Amino acid sequence: MKVDTASEPSLLSAVALSRSYRGGKGVFDVTLKLAPGEVLGLMGPNGSGKTTLLRVLATAAAPTAGRVAWFGNANRRDPSVRRRLGIMLDQAAHFDQMTGYQNAWFFARQYGVPRILAAERLEELLRWCGLWDARDQLVREYSLGMRRKLNLVEALVHRPAILLLDEPTLALDYRAELDLIERLRLLTLTGIGVVLATNDVHLAERICDYVVFLHQGRAIREGRPPELLTELAGSKEVQLQVNSPVGLENLRSLPEVQAATVEGDTVHIILARGANPAQVLAVLNGTADLVSNMRVRRPNLGDLFLKLTGVALPAEPK
Amino acid sequence: MLAGTVWQRELVEFAQRRRALVIKLVFPLLVAVPLVLSNVPAVYAATTLTMLVAIIGPLGAGAVLTRERQNGLVLRYRTLPVTPGRLLIERLGTNAAIDFLQVLPVLALIALRHPGQFAWWPALLLSVAGVLLIGNLMGAVASTLSDSPGEVMLYVIIPLLPLLYLAGVFTPLTQPALLVVSRLLPFSYLHESLLGALGGQPNLLPWETLLGGFGFLVGAAGLTGRLGRRVLESD
Numbered sequence: 001m002k003v004d005t006a007s008e009p010s011l012l013s014a015v016a017l018s019r020s021y022r023g024g025k026g027v028f029d030v031t032l033k034l035a036p037g038e039v040l041g042l043m044g045p046n047g048s049g050k051t052t053l054l055r056v057l058a059t060a061a062a063p064t065a066g067r068v069a070w071f072g073n074a075n076r077r078d079p080s081v082r083r084r085l086g087i088m089l090d091q092a093a094h095f096d097q098m099t100g101y102q103n104a105w106f107f108a109r110q111y112g113v114p115r116i117l118a119a120e121r122l123e124e125l126l127r128w129c130g131l132w133d134a135r136d137q138l139v140r141e142y143s144l145g146m147r148r149k150l151n152l153v154e155a156l157v158h159r160p161a162i163l164l165l166d167e168p169t170l171a172l173d174y175r176a177e178l179d180l181i182e183r184l185r186l187l188t189l190t191g192i193g194v195v196l197a198t199n200d201v202h203l204a205e206r207i208c209d210y211v212v213f214l215h216q217g218r219a220i221r222e223g224r225p226p227e228l229l230t231e232l233a234g235s236k237e238v239q240l241q242v243n244s245p246v247g248l249e250n251l252r253s254l255p256e257v258q259a260a261t262v263e264g265d266t267v268h269i270i271l272a273r274g275a276n277p278a279q280v281l282a283v284l285n286g287t288a289d290l291v292s293n294m295r296v297r298r299p300n301l302g303d304l305f306l307k308l309t310g311v312a313l314p315a316e317p318k
Numbered sequence: 319m320l321a322g323t324v325w326q327r328e329l330v331e332f333a334q335r336r337r338a339l340v341i342k343l344v345f346p347l348l349v350a351v352p353l354v355l356s357n358v359p360a361v362y363a364a365t366t367l368t369m370l371v372a373i374i375g376p377l378g379a380g381a382v383l384t385r386e387r388q389n390g391l392v393l394r395y396r397t398l399p400v401t402p403g404r405l406l407i408e409r410l411g412t413n414a415a416i417d418f419l420q421v422l423p424v425l426a427l428i429a430l431r432h433p434g435q436f437a438w439w440p441a442l443l444l445s446v447a448g449v450l451l452i453g454n455l456m457g458a459v460a461s462t463l464s465d466s467p468g469e470v471m472l473y474v475i476i477p478l479l480p481l482l483y484l485a486g487v488f489t490p491l492t493q494p495a496l497l498v499v500s501r502l503l504p505f506s507y508l509h510e511s512l513l514g515a516l517g518g519q520p521n522l523l524p525w526e527t528l529l530g531g532f533g534f535l536v537g538a539a540g541l542t543g544r545l546g547r548r549v550l551e552s553d
Contacts, residue, residue: 021553060396061553079399087397091390097331102320109322110398 009072010035011162011193012057017066019056027053027217029066034162036191039184041204043197043301044214045311050197051090051166053214057195058087058164070162083111086160088168090197092147096140100131103139104153111158118157125153128183129176144171152180156187163187163194169203181207199313201302211301215309225301232299232307234273238280241266241293250283259307263314270299270307324405328412342420346370350424354431360518367424368487368509371446374417375453376460376474379410383461383549384470395550402546410454410542417450428515437524438514445508445531451538452504459545462552485509490521504534 012034020026027049034040042050055061056068059076067074070081094103101122108118126132129149139147148171155163163184169177184194184207198204204211205225212222221228235258240246246267251260256275261268269280277296284290302313319334321327332339349370353363386392395405425446429439460473482488484496485505491497500506507530513520514527522530 055393058397060393062551077401079401082397082399085397087394089390089393089397091393093390093394095327095331095391096389097335098321098327102330105320106322106327110324110400112399115322 012068012070012195014057014063014068015066017053017056017063017068019052019061019063021052025049025052025217026064027056027214030212030214030219031066032212032219032222034193034195036161036193037188038209039188039194039196039207041196041198041208041211042214043199043201043204043211043305043313045199045313047216048214049217050214052217054164054166054195054197055089058085058089060087060089083158084161086155086158086163088148088151088155088163088165090166092144092151094139094142094147094150096138098139099136100139100142100146100150101126101135103150104135104157107154108157113158121157121159122153125156128179129153145173145176148172149176156183161192163192165194166197167199168196169198169200177203201300201313204301213305213308215305215311221304221308228301228304229299232270232304235299235303235307236271236275236277236296237299237303238269238271238277239266239293239295239297240269240280240284240291242290243292244290246284246290251280254279254283256280259303259310261306261310261312263312268303268306268312270303324400324408325412328409328416332416342416343423346374346421346424347427350427354424354427354516360513360516363516364509364512364518365487367512368505369482370424371421371449371508372453372478372482372505373475374420375414375450375455376457376478377471378417379413379454379457380460380470380474381457381467382413383458384465384467387461388465392550402550403543404546406458406546406549407539407542410451410458411539414447414451414454417454418447421446421450428512432515432517435515435517438511438527441507441524441527441531442511442515443531444528444535445504445511448531448534448538449504449508451535451542455538455542455545458542458549462549481505501530504530504538507531507534 010033014030014032017030018026018028030053032040042053044050056063059082062076068076071084073081075081104122105118108122113121126135129152131146131149131153134146142150152168155165168180172180188194196208208225210222211225211228212219242265248260248262251257251269256272256279258270258272271277281291306312319330321330350367353366425442457474460470463473464470481503482505484499485503486500487505487509491500507527510520510522511527511531514524
């Protein structure tokens, strides 16, 4: 059973937060709140500002405007704040000349975990993520997936109150992804709050209690996934695998088409309620040669993002 | 070996890099042995060894920190529950200590070759330590200027050479203004103590050099703590 969060203060709050870089990139005027036991998803394509936002929330960068508070404390350098954060940033930052165990031990001790506890927890976590047998291998010999798993171990070992994870399923196999989802669910039951930056629509739909869409550094829509998806109720997503380039303008001019974009050789089209996918095919002359495959499915958060911005969320490489 | 602190981690990683360990220990000896054991005039030997000590710290720290900035470790450091000043002191202090071990065989060689110059040894030890810590700090600051280790080395060498000149390492300074400037640079005390320890004719007395070396060592430690944020939190 989840802990009752109604009466508890937020673990993390950001008000009108901005962090800008030279060249105009960054995040602007973002307001969000994380309650105990909640999973907050930050979704957006590459360059939308989710990594920057996560870095600010992880105390790695200072906001240029606005306010962030962790457990009601706005001092990002306060060690008592940082000790309660579990962080997995976008880069798998490790000491390559040290073993996986040495790396994890260093971070456990840095976060104040006593030696005996550190040894117990590391064994449990390394076994959980399948790194126990590779614990004495140098990290430079690890694959990207193994490095990401080690990042997770380092983020979890000190039992943080807030977990901040940037693309946690990146480079993980399906089994590891399922294990991670299960683990995160169990952790939230104990009151841990999770902030997740991801492009993985399925992960977000399965685990996030609340989602913030980021586009060009700004929060353009937010809400609980089921509520957000009602905006697309009755719509369909049509995926066309095409053999040659397709003019999107023709497709977009159709009243039934809410959004259309191309990703590689696949055209993604969001069709309005009641629209017939055959109408799309009729617009594309010579469909027999042009379209090699066609899929129609229920729309997801990625489709809503496409509808709102005209930009598709990139699929995570596995 | 498990490391729970920043300084322990530096030592563990260094000890595990055996090839680098051997190169680091042998390289200064390759330069120093012909200088110390032959009849090279003390002034040339002191100049070369001052340059050697001055260059070890910044090149090492600059390259390592640039690499860590690239692979995200510096960013990860920022999120640790440790103040940036303490973190940088631990890191650079340990690196300087490792560099000191690297130079120690050279100092031992000088002591064996010129045992009568023992009055200079305390000053020599302190001024070497001071220059190594300042060198590491220079490298750390330079690492914030570029993402390329090669470029960082350039940023280190460019200011280092005129500073060595101003410290009177390349040529004796006679103008009073330049003499004053030279006393404001740590390399002059290292050069003077090396000259003394090698049996040359330094311009300063051993206790003056000792005081200068000690002052720069303490100053470098203080400056390292103050520059923690500048080095670790610059994007």
